[in-house]
Amino acid sequence: MPDAASVIPPKPGEAGPRTPRDRILPGALRIERLVLEAAGKTLVNVEKLTLDPHSVTVIMGPNGAGKSLLLRLVHGLIAPTRGWISWGEVASGEATRSTQAMVFQKPVLLRRSVAANIDFVLRRRAGTKAERRVRRDELLARVGLADRAEQPARLLSGGEQQRLALARALATRPKVLLLDEATASLDPASVQMIEQIVLASSTEQTKIIFVTHDLGQARRLADDVAFLHHGQLTEHRPAEAFFAQPTSEAAKAYLSGRIVL
């Protein structure tokens, strides 16, 4: 926590207090004193978390730690009981949500063709019909579904459906891509393809926030790891440091394969 003297008061219309460190990270995601309460319980309670705007951040933690809820809070799908989320100087809300996209564990698709699922998203964006068609074909090729464009999306396998969901998310050219257990229970080829697309998107300046239980995947993808336990952030560190020497007892136990309650 920054001490009181180092906190810069918020400007009018700004989300929360700023700290000197935030100023060297323009566009960073800042979470401050974020609390979510429901049914008399505190489900998320993150005092402070600042994420680099271009890294791949992996969120880890045992079942029920609050990972999905944190992602939904960041995406604005649920409102916090208290606290702030902001991107750079902009408080999280309509303006930031339109620059974000989220992929869920269970793909959410339209009961239409593969191509129509992408067209639906592209129709709301600028460009001519011909440009949108080129973009759609590019996206389908990127996720390995170019030859399935005219098939009903519901006939795709689970892995293919998730790749289509990812293509739909990327169609919006998001600044931030949030993935919640997006590869859980998929075939290895789909997992590999999704990981490659996620890493490529990251180098194209999209911020990635990836929730996973899969330690191997976390090691392959993460630039930094945020570890949650009982709704609290126990540590947030560069991936190498986290995996080599976790500092919190919960993360040590989790990484060593012990059951963490």
Ligand SMILES: Nc1ncnc2c1ncn2[C@@H]1O[C@H](COP(=O)(O)OP(=O)(O)OP(=O)(O)O)[C@@H](O)[C@H]1O
């Ligand atoms: N609407 C709700 N009302 C009350 N409790 C909830 C609600 N939604 C989630 N919870 C509880 O909040 C806790 C955190 O849930 P969350 O889904 O974020 O965990 P998670 O870390 O993603 O877990 P998992 O790895 O099992 O998916 C859980 O104990 C869950 O039962």
